[in-house]
Amino acid sequence: MASQQQNVTIDSPGFEGINTEESPISQQPGFCLVADNAVVDRFGRIGCRKAFAGFTTAVNITYTPAVGVDSTVITTHRMGNGFINNVSVVIATVDVIQRDITGTLLQTDSFVCKLTTVGDVHELDELTLPTMLNPTSLNDAKIVSFRDKLYVFSAGNDPLVYDGTAVTNLSAAATYRPPQDNSGILAPLLDGNIVTASYGRLWVTGVGEDYSSIYYSDLLIPEVWYDGKHTPHNALNTGGILNVAEYWPKGTDRIVDLIAHNNALYVFGRNSILIYNNAATGDPAAEGGIFLADTISNLGLVSRDATANIGSDILFVDDSGVRSLGRTIQEKSVPIGDLTYNIRRDITAEISATVDKKSISLSYWPDEDLSVLTFADAEIAYCMEMRGPSISGGSKMTRWTGCQFRRSMYYEVAGEARVLLAANTGDGMFLYDEFLEHTGTAFEFKFESTGYTFGQPANIKYVKQIDYTVVSTRIPTIGHAGWGFSGRLDYSKELNIDAQIPALYGVALFGVDEFGDGLTTIRRYKVNTKGSGETLIVGLRADIEGNSLSLQEINIQTLLGRLN
Numbered sequence: 001m002a003s004q005q006q007n008v009t010i011d012s013p014g015f016e017g018i019n020t021e022e023s024p025i026s027q028q029p030g031f032c033l034v035a036d037n038a039v040v041d042r043f044g045r046i047g048c049r050k051a052f053a054g055f056t057t058a059v060n061i062t063y064t065p066a067v068g069v070d071s072t073v074i075t076t077h078r079m080g081n082g083f084i085n086n087v088s089v090v091i092a093t094v095d096v097i098q099r100d101i102t103g104t105l106l107q108t109d110s111f112v113c114k115l116t117t118v119g120d121v122h123e124l125d126e127l128t129l130p131t132m133l134n135p136t137s138l139n140d141a142k143i144v145s146f147r148d149k150l151y152v153f154s155a156g157n158d159p160l161v162y163d164g165t166a167v168t169n170l171s172a173a174a175t176y177r178p179p180q181d182n183s184g185i186l187a188p189l190l191d192g193n194i195v196t197a198s199y200g201r202l203w204v205t206g207v208g209e210d211y212s213s214i215y216y217s218d219l220l221i222p223e224v225w226y227d228g229k230h231t232p233h234n235a236l237n238t239g240g241i242l243n244v245a246e247y248w249p250k251g252t253d254r255i256v257d258l259i260a261h262n263n264a265l266y267v268f269g270r271n272s273i274l275i276y277n278n279a280a281t282g283d284p285a286a287e288g289g290i291f292l293a294d295t296i297s298n299l300g301l302v303s304r305d306a307t308a309n310i311g312s313d314i315l316f317v318d319d320s321g322v323r324s325l326g327r328t329i330q331e332k333s334v335p336i337g338d339l340t341y342n343i344r345r346d347i348t349a350e351i352s353a354t355v356d357k358k359s360i361s362l363s364y365w366p367d368e369d370l371s372v373l374t375f376a377d378a379e380i381a382y383c384m385e386m387r388g389p390s391i392s393g394g395s396k397m398t399r400w401t402g403c404q405f406r407r408s409m410y411y412e413v414a415g416e417a418r419v420l421l422a423a424n425t426g427d428g429m430f431l432y433d434e435f436l437e438h439t440g441t442a443f444e445f446k447f448e449s450t451g452y453t454f455g456q457p458a459n460i461k462y463v464k465q466i467d468y469t470v471v472s473t474r475i476p477t478i479g480h481a482g483w484g485f486s487g488r489l490d491y492s493k494e495l496n497i498d499a500q501i502p503a504l505y506g507v508a509l510f511g512v513d514e515f516g517d518g519l520t521t522i523r524r525y526k527v528n529t530k531g532s533g534e535t536l537i538v539g540l541r542a543d544i545e546g547n548s549l550s551l552q553e554i555n556i557q558t559l560l561g562r563l564n
Contacts, residue, residue: 005464008454010554013538014038014046014447017385017396019342024451024487024535028391031342033537034448035398037544039370040385045471048445048542049383050368054419054438058123059094061113066106069098074426076124077138079409080152082145084164088413090115091140091150091162092124092422092429103295110135112152112160112167115429115555122426129166132157137193140358142304146197146222153204155193166428173223179215179241181228186241189518190215190225194304198260199280201239211254212245214267215506238283241288248272249297256301259325261314265290266325267317268301299323303357305407308364308371310386315339315371317362321347322395323383324326339371339384341394347382363408365432367417371395376406376424402443405430417516435474435548442545448482448489451535452556460561461485462532468525468540469553472499477549479542481525485533495525499547522552532561 016030017040024033032046041047059074067253074096096109113124132138134156141154151170152160162333170176171189179186192206192215194333202522204215218224218239226239242256244267254270260266264278277293284290299318301307306317314325321340352409354360364386381403385396405421412418419432430438437443454461466483479497482489499521536556542549 005557005559006127006454008452008453008556008558010449010538010556012046013449013453013551013554015040015044015396016390016392017226017342017398019390019392019450020346021342021344022392027450029450029452030391031450032447033450034446034539036446037400037402037443038398038447039368039383040387040396040398041550043544043550045550046398046447046554047471048435048544049086049398051437051443051544052403052405052430053436054427055420055431056122056124057475059113059428060123061094061096061109061111061126063096063109063272064107066098067173068100069106070101071099072260073097073099073424075139075406075424076422076428077406079139079420079422079429080143080145080150080408081409081411082150084148084150084162087164088411089150089162090409090411090420091127091143091152091165093137093141093152094124094428095139108136112138112162113428122429127162129160129167130158130169130172133191140193142193142195144195144197144202146202147220149222151195151197151202152220153190153195155206155209156191158189158191161300164289170223173265175221176223177225177227177234177237179239180224180230182230186226187215194255194257196258198265203258203260203265203298205255205258212243214242214244214255214258216240216242219282236286240283240285240558242276242284244274247274247292247295249295253300257293257304257307259307259314259316261309261325264293266314267378268304268307271300272297272461273299273301296450302351303360305358305361306373308362310364310371311366315362315364317360317373319348319351321342321351322362322371339395340373340397342390342392343382343394343397347373350378350380352558353552354378359406361407363406363410365410365419367410368419368432372400372408373410374403374405376403378431379403402437404438408432408478434546435544437548441544442477445542445544445549446539447541448539449537449554451487451537453535454556454558454560455553456560457534460534461536462559462561463529463536463556464559465557466527466529466538467557468495468527468551469522469554469555470497470521470525470540471522471550471552472497472547473520474547475499475545477543477545477547477548479525481527482539482541483527483531484537485530485531485535487535489536489537491529491531493527495527495542497525497542497549498523524555
């Protein structure tokens with residue numbers, strides 16, 4: 001015989017994020033199994049992400065259509081920004097790929113573009129480039145800001161220098177001095193694409209496809225590099241070369257990225273990490289200068305752009321997931337530094353399945369309190385809440401779909417924080433903002449709970465009613481409540497989710513009200529349910545098309561029956 005009907009309240013369901021590592025029925029109700037296109041909002045509720053909104057209205061580049069072209073794809077690949085003459089400047093690399101009807105590549109054209117803003121209109125405008133040896137490698141360029149200029153380093157090319165007016169080659173500077181020693185010039189061009197601008201110098205590797213030697217420029221003089229004892233010798237030149245080939249803890253490796261943090265230079269290999277201290281000294285090669293302080297083996301970096309500086313720490317993507325550099329150094333690689341602990345198998349499977357590891361990137365958006373791991377080829381991303389970890393110690397994780405961008409970049413301009421997304425759709429750049437997608441169509445917020453047993457896993461549950469407390473704003477939308485007992489959502493019911501429409505300009509009394517956001521609507525939606533089972537799964541789907549939505553609470557009316 002069934003007992004008296006009970007009310008079970010689930011406060012803030014899903015606010016701990018996704019957890020696919022532990023048994024669903026043993027988890028805290030704050031975890032969930034699915035949180036698509038979701039974030040943990042500022043009130044600690046699971047809610048929809050912002051939109052990948054339209055930003056640039058044109059990509060102004062000039063290229064010649066190939067003979068027999070059937071398809072043309074314009075992709076924004078890499079972005080960078082810095083201050084030139086006290087003005088924030090954004091540039092990006094863009095390419096155009098043309099194919100015939102069989103899919104055969106006909107032609108690739110590569111560009112560097114500047115973000116131009118006139119009023120509320122944003123466009124990408126082509127910059128005139130000097131002749132390049134390998135222009136197609138611009139799609140994997142590294143853009144850094146140094147001494148009032150922007151530098152574009154790409155494999156096989158002389159670095160490009162943008163001063164706000166024109167783009168020139170680094171070697172075109174009258175004072176340019178390439179790395180040289182007693183035997184002569186070691187590298188006529190600094191043609192690597194792994195670079196950091198730190199401690200008053202440019203540090204670059206991959207020069208001549210050598211990923212063991214790190215060249216660093218003279219202090220505050222980016223066109224002057226190591227001159228050894230070669231004539232003419234400049235005794236004041238503090239540029240130099242750091243060769244790490246002998247110091248890999250596993251015998252051999254290759255440099256994937258260089259990161260400066262806390263007076264140290266972190267050399268990330270594919271399978272190990274080297275830590276050089278005193279990198280910020282006046283002359284790294286002098287007595288008391290840079291030295292190898294530590295090594296870490298069996299951990300490395302999957303790709304150059306898979307790191308994020310969060311100020312207090314460096315996050316990086318290893319084959320096992322996203323890790324904290326600080327905790328990795330302290331604990332020597334143990335799982336305590338694993339931010340993606342709650343979905344480790346999902347993340348490792350995605351990394352393993354990604355053929356082109358260069359399509360994996362990680363970025364930090366401080367105003368949103370998010371770190372975002374993007375798998376561009378799969379058009380998905382995993383979002384990590386940075387305000388605090390989940391109760392398991394891992395980050396609060398959600399998953400985003402429909403990610404039609406290659407990279408993301410946070411920057412501030414005129415006191416406004418923006419997150420730019422490098423579009424792979426020919427649209428130049430998107431903006432992470434508001435709740436209307438660049439396509440003009442809806443994206444779907446999707447939530448599925450863990451298995452609820454209400455502390456009595458062996459009893460049959462006869463669920464009579466589920467109440468969803470939903471917070472919505474701006475405009476109404478359509479939702480779908482779901483529930484089931486077999487590990488999936490067997491039943492569903494459509495919900496009309498309300499929101500108050502904002503006032504239009506000039507329609508209020510005396511015409512003093514302006515157009516504004518819709519008022520927040522908090523409403524409980526009651527769903528009569530059917531079915532029975534030992535473990536209950538509850539879900540909610542909703543279309544996001546200019547509206548916002550968060551799930552605040554779930555109340556479940558159930559009878560607890562006999563032991564099964």
